[in-house]
Amino acid sequence: MTETARLADLDRLYDIFDDLAARVGGPRRLADCHGRMNWPDRGVYFFFAPGETRASSGQLRLTRVGTHAVSEGSKTTLWDRLKQHYGTGDGSSAHPHGGNHRGSVYRLRVGEALVERHGLADAYPDWGTSRIPADRPRGEVRDEEYPLERWVSVYLRNQPFLWVDVPDAPAAESDRARIERNVIALVSNYGGPVADARSADWLGKHSPNAEIRASGLWNVEHVAEEYDPAALETLAEYVAETDPL
Template sequence: MSRRDDLDRFYDLLGKVAARVGGPRRLKRCTGYMDWPDRGVYFFLEPGESRSESDQSRVTRVGTHAVSTGSGTSLWDRLKQHYGTGSGSSDHPHGGNHRGSVYRKRVGEAIIAKYDLHEEYPAWDDRWSSIDRDRSAVRDEEYILERRVSTYIREQPFLWVDVDDEPSADSDRAYIEQNAIALLSNVAEETVDPRADGWLGKYSRSREIRESGLWNVNHVEDEYDPAFLDVFADAVKRTTPP
């Protein structure tokens, strides 16, 4: 089987997930009160962009959670980190913490580059441990950009599969995530499903993001194991609406 054949199968399985859960969701309409699986793998899609030879929305980020032994992070915990803060946050409603979400950090970097906002957000790439100013002042400074990141991510449709295995680097969740990224990535591979010129990720300072067409950096240059699609197919069968 060719990579294109495996991509076709991958997207066919995503279509089956969508049918099982009633279609993709958007974070702006999701809450922790929904019946999410405890553990799983999620796939964000790009609004308005489809695969080169079909109308299937293309995947732009793959992620999971709790792959360290002993971790108790749930699927919703991770999605909530990407979502950011809600309307009830008294200090920074609809903002977020990009230092707790690599996805938010990467989206913010691309917005900064696209609109030349480096002077407005000089500490965006810094860890808290390297910032010697008052944290509340930094949060206030970065609030407008955090809101822009929230708006962008909450509009991304996403799907997920239920993979309720124990936290481990050898978990099925890690296996699906790593191989899905490697399969979807266009780094050092024939470009399949090219990204639209206006895709925000093309402004990323990360070569891996620009070339892969994904908001992922890890595993974009890996070889994928086609057998992961069988594990993915089993996960699809277990997935139910939240």
């Protein structure tokens, strides 16, 4: 794919986002969302960053793509996944407005970047471990990590996002997986010419993960892959069928 073709496809993608925003009443923020809203059962979500815009158009720049239930038999809903990123609410007596970064890769990556940016490795020695070490009490680690979990919640709940209703069955080759994979590959700057350069203030520049720093996305998988332009038309078709909440 030539760089000229990629730039044209990027413009097409952001035009689709504009169409999606018009259909659903604009981007939302997790801070304003809850599970009683009329979320579609399945879909793909797109997070953007306040203050991160495309130089060519001023449109908010995409910073995270995600979906859910791509394993056969999975019953995870779109809100189930968004709620993992949202974290805990007022009802958590021990850790209100915290979360569990071991259940949300997005929370994990944002927390890692905050640790790096502010030199907090000693304060959060177990952040990023897939499981709490067996020699440490679970409650002790959760209490230790709570300030950072809460910080991550503040960050994530203020990122504008859009969602598209893609009601296909859970499968590795579902349209949801295909849209996610190809949008990531299209937007990613990893290993190639830079399009829509990331600002110096973007938190992801402090990520310990080279794929995040270079791609400009809070994604790791698919950032080095080629994309299929036909996936944009698939996305546009689902956008035309997506209803507001």
